Amino acid sequence: xxxxxxxxxxxxxxxxxxxxxxxxxxxxxxxxxxxxxxxxxxxxxxxxxxxxxxxxxxxxxxxxxxxxxxxxxxxxxxxxxxxxxxxxxxxxxxxxxxxxxxxxxxxxxxxxxxxxxxxxxxxxxxxxxxxxxxxxxxxxxxxxxxxxxxxxxxxxxxxxxxxxxxxxxxxxxxxxxxxxxxxxxxxxxxxxxxxxxxxxxxxxxxxxxxxxxxxxxxxxxxxxxxxxxxxxxxxxxxxxxxxxxxxxxxxxxxxxxxxxxxxxxxxxxxxxxxxxxxxxxxx
Numbered sequence: 001x002x003x004x005x006x007x008x009x010x011x012x013x014x015x016x017x018x019x020x021x022x023x024x025x026x027x028x029x030x031x032x033x034x035x036x037x038x039x040x041x042x043x044x045x046x047x048x049x050x051x052x053x054x055x056x057x058x059x060x061x062x063x064x065x066x067x068x069x070x071x072x073x074x075x076x077x078x079x080x081x082x083x084x085x086x087x088x089x090x091x092x093x094x095x096x097x098x099x100x101x102x103x104x105x106x107x108x109x110x111x112x113x114x115x116x117x118x119x120x121x122x123x124x125x126x127x128x129x130x131x132x133x134x135x136x137x138x139x140x141x142x143x144x145x146x147x148x149x150x151x152x153x154x155x156x157x158x159x160x161x162x163x164x165x166x167x168x169x170x171x172x173x174x175x176x177x178x179x180x181x182x183x184x185x186x187x188x189x190x191x192x193x194x195x196x197x198x199x200x201x202x203x204x205x206x207x208x209x210x211x212x213x214x215x216x217x218x219x220x221x222x223x224x225x226x227x228x229x230x231x232x233x234x235x236x237x238x239x240x241x242x243x244x245x246x247x248x249x250x251x252x253x254x255x256x257x258x259x260x261x262x263x264x265x266x267x268x269x270x271x272x273x274x275x276x277x278x279x280x281x282x283x
Contacts, residue, residue: 004103011107018112032120039066040127047132055223056134063128063135064217065190067121071153072210073181074120078113079161080177084168087262096263106259110158121150125221135221142220149216152244156209159251166258190214193229202231209247212240 022028043066047059054061086092086105095101125146129135136142164177187201188194188210194202205211218226219235227235 007103008107010104012111014104014108015111015115018108019115022112022116032116036070036120036124036127040124040131043128044131054229055225057132060132060134061222061226062191063124063132064221065214067124067128067221068153068213068217069185069190069210070120070124071117071150072157072213073185074117075113075154075157076161076164076181077178078116079109079158080165080168080174082109082113083162083165084171084174087169088171092263102259102263106162106255110162113161114154114158117154118150134223136223137221146217146220148241149213149220152241152248153209153213153216156213156244156247156251159255160209160247162255163251163258166255166262184208184210187211188214195229195231206231206243209244212243216240216244 022032043059043062045059046062047057049058051058051061083092092102092105095105098104125137129137137146168174168177184205185191187197187205188208189197189202189205190210194205194211197205215230215235216237218230219237219240227233230236
């Protein structure tokens with residue numbers, strides 16, 4: 001227990017250091033701020049677009065979806081890119097060589113990404129509330145629901161990103177993750193009614209965390225009357241939490257096994273081979 005506690009404390013310290021480095025790096029801050037500003041600007045120009053029968057504008061309708069997509073897309077891609085790049089630069093090999101190093105590394109990366117995504121989600125919320133009329137966030141039950149959806153969403157996608165990152169051993173294969181995640185945005189109803197899609201696509205969308213994350217954020221931020229456009233005409237709160245929890249449990253169970261298998265394959269020759277391949281690609 002003492003050893004495990006030490007590994008988690010080390011990982012938490014690593015998370016704090018990496019988060020601080022990100023927030024003090026101009027290039028990293030630009031990568032944080034610019035995409036959010038672009039997305040909010042697009043929605044801002046939609047705030048005058050009215051949807052027949054809806055109590056809020058098109059911009060307000062899409063604001064919760066933007067926050068949900070930020071968590072799922074950012075959580076998966078951030079963990080995958082971290083693991084892939086750290087395999088190339090030898091960070092994983094160094095972590096493997098230390099007692100409990102892999103646990104501390106994984107806790108640090110997940111903790112840093114979770115704090116980063118929580119911050120961006122809160123920033124998006126703080127920007128969106130004054131810009132878009134109709135968003136409802138004035139009662140404690142809304143605050144608690146928002147925080148609960150954010151927490152369960154992070155728990156679902158962070159280890160999922162670790163699972164996918166453990167399967168990718170070269171940066172050039174990142175597209176194998178990027179394209180499916182982008183496709184999940186298209187079938188999740190994150191920016192439009194999922195009921196407008198063919199029924200078979202609706203079933204695919206409902207099998208993915210992107211849909212349920214968007215649904216939870218819509219419930220937290222939109223008027224209750226907006227539930228009428230959802231599947232079944234309701235928010236399906238318990239189902240939303242259950243599906244995201246299932247994703248969290250499954251990916252948390254799978255991630256350590258895949259990471260242990262990945263770490264066993266790490267060696268100095270493997271790192272050197274990856275570096276040589278990257279040099280040849282960029283040559």
